[in-house]
Amino acid sequence: MPSASDTVTAPGAAPAPPGPAAGRPRLGRVLTIAAVVALAAAVLAFPGLAPNPYILSAGIVVLNYAVLSTSWNFVGGFTGYISLGHGALAGLGGYGTGLLVTKAGLPSLAALVLAMLLVALIAVPIGFAALRVRGASFVIVSIALVLIMLLVFQSWASVTGGSRGLVVPRPFPDLLRPEHHRVFYYLYAGLLALALGVWWLIDRSRFGLGLKAIREDEDKAEALGTPTFAYKLVVFVVSAAFTALSGGLYALWFGDLDPVFQFSILTGSYMVLMALLGGVRNLFGPLVGALVVGTALEFFKGSFGNTPLHLVATGVLLGLVVMFMPDGVLPALRNLFARFDRTRQSSIREVSAAELRDQRLQSTGGKA
Amino acid sequence: MTASLETTDLRKAFGGVTALDGATVRFRHGQVNALIGPNGSGKTTFFNCVTGMIRPDSGRTTYRGADITRKAPHAIARAGIGRTFQLCRVFPRMTALDNVLAAVRPGGVLGGLRGARSRAQTDRAREWLTRLGIEHLTDVEARNMSWGQQKLLELAGVLMADPETVLLDEPAGGVNPALLDRIGTLVRELNAEGRTFVIVEHNMDLVMSISDHIVVFDRGRPIAEGPPSMIRTDERVLGAYLGV
Ligand SMILES: Nc1ncnc2c1ncn2[C@@H]1O[C@H](COP(=O)(O)OP(=O)(O)OP(=O)(O)O)[C@@H](O)[C@H]1O
Ligand SMILES: [Mg+2]
Numbered sequence: 033m034p035s036a037s038d039t040v041t042a043p044g045a046a047p048a049p050p051g052p053a054a055g056r057p058r059l060g061r062v063l064t065i066a067a068v069v070a071l072a073a074a075v076l077a078f079p080g081l082a083p084n085p086y087i088l089s090a091g092i093v094v095l096n097y098a099v100l101s102t103s104w105n106f107v108g109g110f111t112g113y114i115s116l117g118h119g120a121l122a123g124l125g126g127y128g129t130g131l132l133v134t135k136a137g138l139p140s141l142a143a144l145v146l147a148m149l150l151v152a153l154i155a156v157p158i159g160f161a162a163l164r165v166r167g168a169s170f171v172i173v174s175i176a177l178v179l180i181m182l183l184v185f186q187s188w189a190s191v192t193g194g195s196r197g198l199v200v201p202r203p204f205p206d207l208l209r210p211e212h213h214r215v216f217y218y219l220y221a222g223l224l225a226l227a228l229g230v231w232w233l234i235d236r237s238r239f240g241l242g243l244k245a246i247r248e249d250e251d252k253a254e255a256l257g258t259p260t261f262a263y264k265l266v267v268f269v270v271s272a273a274f275t276a277l278s279g280g281l282y283a284l285w286f287g288d289l290d291p292v293f294q295f296s297i298l299t300g301s302y303m304v305l306m307a308l309l310g311g312v313r314n315l316f317g318p319l320v321g322a323l324v325v326g327t328a329l330e331f332f333k334g335s336f337g338n339t340p341l342h343l344v345a346t347g348v349l350l351g352l353v354v355m356f357m358p359d360g361v362l363p364a365l366r367n368l369f370a371r372f373d374r375t376r377q378s379s380i381r382e383v384s385a386a387e388l389r390d391q392r393l394q395s396t397g398g399k400a
Numbered sequence: 401m402t403a404s405l406e407t408t409d410l411r412k413a414f415g416g417v418t419a420l421d422g423a424t425v426r427f428r429h430g431q432v433n434a435l436i437g438p439n440g441s442g443k444t445t446f447f448n449c450v451t452g453m454i455r456p457d458s459g460r461t462t463y464r465g466a467d468i469t470r471k472a473p474h475a476i477a478r479a480g481i482g483r484t485f486q487l488c489r490v491f492p493r494m495t496a497l498d499n500v501l502a503a504v505r506p507g508g509v510l511g512g513l514r515g516a517r518s519r520a521q522t523d524r525a526r527e528w529l530t531r532l533g534i535e536h537l538t539d540v541e542a543r544n545m546s547w548g549q550q551k552l553l554e555l556a557g558v559l560m561a562d563p564e565t566v567l568l569d570e571p572a573g574g575v576n577p578a579l580l581d582r583i584g585t586l587v588r589e590l591n592a593e594g595r596t597f598v599i600v601e602h603n604m605d606l607v608m609s610i611s612d613h614i615v616v617f618d619r620g621r622p623i624a625e626g627p628p629s630m631i632r633t634d635e636r637v638l639g640a641y642l643g644v
Contacts, residue, residue, distance in 0.1 A: 239512035
């Protein structure tokens with residue numbers, strides 16, 4: 033019996049014609065590339081254009097959100113498991129980095145990387161426990177994670193500083209404040225690029241297709257031979273690692289950690305909202321969502337102070353997205369552009385049953 | 401002839417309902433086997449226990465001599481047993497091509513990072529779609545396909561994994577007569593190429609015309625087995641199932 037690995041080539045297989053799936057419609061692709069280039073340029077140019085350090089630091093916060101929601105999307109987007117507990121992983125990354133600098137005296141960069149590895153390690157038992165349950169149960173387990181961490185880090189004050197907070201010394205003490213911001217802005221941009229790159233790599237891989245099969249129908253994927261649990265665990269650990277890096281970078285940038293903010297359900301909720309808003313099936317979905325929601329949040333905070341108003345606004349936004357754009361903004365935009373694109377192949381839903389039958393008749397020589 | 405798939409005294413109860421009540425069955429290698437029986441006689445539960453989707457309360461399953469009773473479904477699939485589901489299951493928001501490609505085993509960690517749409521695999525997937533007559537739907541998402549097309553797609557995916565033994569749960573359920581013929585012919589062809597089949601099916605014409613060996617279930621256990629000619633006239637079968 034031949035195996036299913038790709039060493040077997042089907043004998044006499046007709047060379048595959050480059051069907052419509054070989055590329056998205058041409059206009060769509062050009063627009064996508066243009067949008068990505070424009071976005072990258074805007075992100076890179078932003079520090080030069082920011083009128084003051086306050087705006088620049090708001091940019092860092094938004095980039096932090098972008099990295100967090102992209103990291104979240106490794107689990108949420110590929111497998112469809114909605115984690116509200118990712119805030120805990122970011123908090124662990126932050127405290128891990130902070131404690132390794134303050135207590136172990138490690139250089140900042142080493143502390144950041146080591147904290148990431150430690151969180152990845154901790155993510156294994158967490159994933160082991162949480163990924164056994166599906167649907168609403170998974171969401172609840174993930175929330176529990178945040179609450180447990182909050183309790184631990186608040187009460188273990190001798191190490192974590194408890195509610196008084198943990199002050200993390202700056203990695204570049206000689207830099208002036210604007211320079212400090214500028215450096216961290218680019219560090220975050222680099223981390224974002226890395227996270228996007230890895231997501232893209234998985235998206236097009238066999239591993240990624242297996243993960244998407246889990247999202248579609250987990251039992252079916254398992255029946256086809258996909259070790260679903262191992263797949264989920266691996267991608268959860270990858271997601272945790274990126275989330276921890278983002279949290280660690282935040283600790284080094286902001287320099288002051290408080291359990292209430294580090295282990296907050298809100299952080300995880302924002303990640304979910306941003307990813308859903310942009311579209312979890314898209315590489316850039318979480319990024320777009322973070323730009324929209326993050327900017328709105330910063331604007332609200334800047335103009336109205338820290339009121340519960342922005343929470344209401346986010347809640348309403350989430351409701352609207354789920355109701356009117358269940359796949360997020362990016363797919364909605366793409367459909368909009370597709371309407372103006374005359375070169376596009378007719379969409380699947382526009383193929384009528386009669387057309388299908390005709391195609392079928394042709395392909396079977398009119399016998400069916 | 402060698403036994404391929406063999407169960408010993410499989411039992412499974414759901415609350416008060418006994419679905420499998422000591423099922424001891426042998427399916428031979430290289431044959432087209434049918435598993436028939438009234439609604440609720442435990443056929444689907446039998447498939448679920450054999451493929452690891454449900455854990456039996458007691459009993460044993462062996463495949464080609466190896467005990468697979470407590471193995472995970474993916475491990476059983478990798479051992480060479482593929483299956484379809486009674487209520488046809490495909491990945492609704494994937495194209496037909498991706499549905500079939502999803503059955504490819506990555507081959508290790510590095511293999512997992514290779515592109516899902518490699519030339520070799522895509523060619524193989526297209527070949528299966530062509531063989532099942534749905535190549536014109538290659539880029540259509542499964543959710544936009546008709547019931548019959550989805551059933552063919554499910555089968556294409558299962559076959560892409562290259563199983564030695566294929567369990568089909570009601571392949572003819574809800575499909576038109578022309579398609580029925582196609583499925584029958586396909587099963588015989590695939591069997592001639594060396595694949596063993598176990599088919600749960602209520603359509604007696606299909607069962608009688610394609611199977612070498614028939615096992616009849618009633619209330620969670622086999623009550624008769626033999627070649628079609630024998631089953632057709634077996635009195636217990638007539639009483640329990642054919643309702644004569
Ligand atoms: N998951 C389940 N939970 C509870 N009861 C179940 C479950 N699966 C099957 N049963 C019960 O077990 C019995 C056998 O069901 P099964 O689906 O195996 O029958 P079947 O022979 O496949 O019937 P059909 O020909 O109608 O498909 C039925 O009484 C059914 O209600
Ligand atoms: Mg059944």
